Amino acid sequence: MRVAAGRYAPSLRSPWWRGAAALASGGLAVLVFPQPSLWWLAYVALVPLILLIRTAATPGRAVLDGWLGGTGCVIAVQQWLIPNLTVFVLPIGALLGLAWIPFGWLVRRLLGGTPGPGRAAAGVLLLPAAWLLGEVVRSWQYLGGPWGLLGASQWQVPPALRLASVGGVWLVSYLLVAVNTALAALIALPRARTVALAALLAVAVLVAEVWSLVPLPPRTGSVRIAIVQPGVISGPMARFDRGVRLTRQLVGHRPDLVVWGESSVGFDLSAHPGQAARLADLSRRVGADILVNVDAQRADRRGIYKASVLVGPHGPTGDRYDKMRLVPFGEYIPFRSVLGWATEVGRAAKVNRQRGTHQVIMNVGSFRIGPMISFETAFPDMSRHLAIRGAQVLVVQESVSTFQGSWAPAQQTSLAAVRAAETGRPMVDATLTGISAVYDAGGHQIGPRLGTTASTVRMYTVPLAGGRSVYVRSGDWMICAALGLLAVAGGYEVIRVVVMARRRRPRINSPASKAG
Template identity: 30%
Template sequence: MAQETLPERPPAEGSGAVAARGGDAAAPPRPGRAARLGGALRRGGRAGWPRTLLVAAAALAMWLAFPPFDLTPLAPAGVALLTLALRGLTARTGAWLGFVGGVVFFVPVLEGIGRIGTDAWLVLAAVQALYFVPLGAGIALVTRLPGWPVWTAALWVGEELLRGRVPFGGFPWARLAFSQTATPLTPYASWGGAPLVTFVTALAGGLLAYAAVAAHRAYGARDGRRSPVLAAAALAAAAALFGGGLLIPTPTSGRPVTVAVVQGDVPRIGLDWQGQRKAVLNNHVRVTRELAAKVRAGEVARPELVVWPENASDLDPYANPEAYHAIHGAVKDVGVPVLVGALTDTPDGERVENRGIVWDPETGPGDYYVKRHPVPFGEYLPFREILTRLITRFERIPRDFAKGDRSGVLRLGPVTVGDVICFEVAYDREVRDVAPGDLMVVQTNNATYGRTSLPAQQLAMSRLRAVEHGRTILVAATSGISAIVGPDGRVLDRSREFVPDIQVRTVPARTSATLSDRLGAAPEWLLAALGLGALCAAAWAARNNSARNDEGN
């Protein structure tokens, strides 16, 4: 792609500019700081209102690409609009517009957090928007380089790498890749995981932006006959990205295994906390016994394994005999191993473990997985001594959840399953570590966020993970959305929310590794390094240009 020529800056107003015009009058007095700030706000900041509104439109377009709207083409379109808005700006102005775009994007995409509290929702959205500050500054800089659609796409990967790790292990929700879980770009996940899907999505958007710039130049006759060719080439490259994804095979075969997913549902508002815990367990026990009855009546095939959701039993079955006998009776009735989601006390009684327990109909509880990535400020409280004094709501977290120290590959009946719990499905490492299982399981409790966009967004992540690792994924949720997803990302069965549900399906169990499994985290780090290198090159070029301008003056 051609080197672009930046427009020259107008001469600065001041004594030098006045002398250049042949005058010797003193420069007009500069307005006060308050007046300058007011003028900037009226103009939409240094960028002006047209660019600010374009950034807002870009952010809203990207939001609509995510569930429940699933207007997936709007993700690359939003990236294109954001790139056009930031192109040619200073890094400082790009940073500000990046934050504006981040707020406009994250506030609606994370609306489900409002069920916890409006303050928690808006604070989380604002914190996530901060990661768009370096992204905006970076895009403003690298769009001055040749081939800038590639560099802007790499910066998106770098932003998500940082956001998914810092602080407290990060929060990788609403990555660009998670908007592309049923599109021609989805199969790229089997080559380079979610980071590669983010890269090709952003690259498609960057190519659209490049085509728009070239078309505008052709309209203005700035580059003669070259600009239409560049515009056509950029559009052809974007089309090739989508077409290339369609050529990547996604697996559908494997050893057949009959599985069942149980969604017991949760009680309605009005029960006390202790009563609700028992009611949720009783619901899952009852639905599992209904499954056993259907099997005996020949209404459904006999499953070889059953999966319960996270928090199916918030009563510790090791310490509570009533909970133990209720679970064991249901498992014995269905006659096959059940993966039970339960909260248990640590041996010292000071913390809680979020477990997926393999429960055998004869021998009872056996191997288990402890959630390795508990939710900060939800399942454990950083700075507990300080925060509990300031925010009384944190009294609802009387004990921290312990962190597991091993991956969740467990033997469950005739297969091995790789278990992740709740929002761990958003993390590449946690999911990659359990990919060696023949099947993958996502145990989750979405009751707090029911009838918001978050359960659908979580299911979309599971669909991408299925393609990324070539595995069938069983999603078990207390109140929905529970689902069975094939290794090609197709949803084979899906529940409604807040209803009991039983899903029985024969699915392929697979052992082969995808290219993404073999490469691991390498694509993400390489693409992020590419973006960082481009950013350094752009900063160096800008500094040299500034130095030459100073010498010329």
């Protein structure tokens, strides 16, 4: 009995195979982020998805392909959250994937069929804007925050970091999608190859111009900052004791600041004066203030906060920053009365943390620091606001103990490099567990990292920088530009549809209408 060749071969004509291809094409983006960190793949990673969507038979199918591609991207990039989110991974991924619907519709509208140079040129401009719209929408903290932004994958690429100092991570994302769109046009649209080549050349020229015309921030001095990383230690007192022992090794080395990681102190210092006194004595011996991180119920019973607390030779100085942006399910459960059962099937937060209300600048000897806590380093606006307010060094305290062994630690620390480049301010990334690192004002790593298995203390000489980057001065202008492009295109589309409808409408006094 003969079987027809290819009878069981998958075909993109099948909605099921096509849907699977869209999910897989979107998930390909995970390879550009740490740990794989195949940053060069970002310049072609979206080409398969674009080529797939452009062949959709109907606008509805293109919208579905865009949604599935976005869903695959979100789930793949944040697959390390599965132990926490468990059954919520799929619905949350599908919800965030909705942000790719405009992208899917525009791909077919502008690149579907055999478009000429005009539509292809519009595609190179508008598809990156639609992608950026999706990144902005899902960056809302209550939807999970700006994790896995395409531009952040270029954290090790100096020209991309220089672009970030001009337009933030948003400009890098926009140009990456523009390159992917141009390459897709080059492959599939013979009539538009000149436009595609011109677009690629324009991106190359822009990057070269930014590299040559936008200088690195001028150096204004340096400070010595020590990172204390205890490693994975169970129990708040054992962690505290380990932090104290490691910090004692700094006696005689004269640091300007000592930084402990997130949740390094598991009790309210005001309710434990003996431990506060130990920290004060440690500060006197070392000769520097110590920035600890308290994760505990407040003595006034107002709830559990995560707080950066500065301790000096005489005890807590009064400088305190309460974490403002919390991790959904990790630090609180949205609508706990309805979704509280998530704690029974995963490692979701047993108790909601409380939010801080404002950012804080702390004076540490002769310089000023802007503290952030863990997840907050993903938000470009937070580090920008600290730079505007005069922070000379950005400090983030982290703990990724929940995700040891996953891709999360490497992804987390890579964000610090992008924030440093955007603001033109060095960033110190200190972890309780995870990967600790320090980046200069250009986003380049200073000294060695402390890996996920490290339990040690290390001193870094951190160069200070003056001036303000274009991004700090101008803000999210790239987002405004992208929304402006989409608004103009939307207006044009509405006018086109109205004009076409009027042309098709029969005139009342025409002979044809009378005969009817």
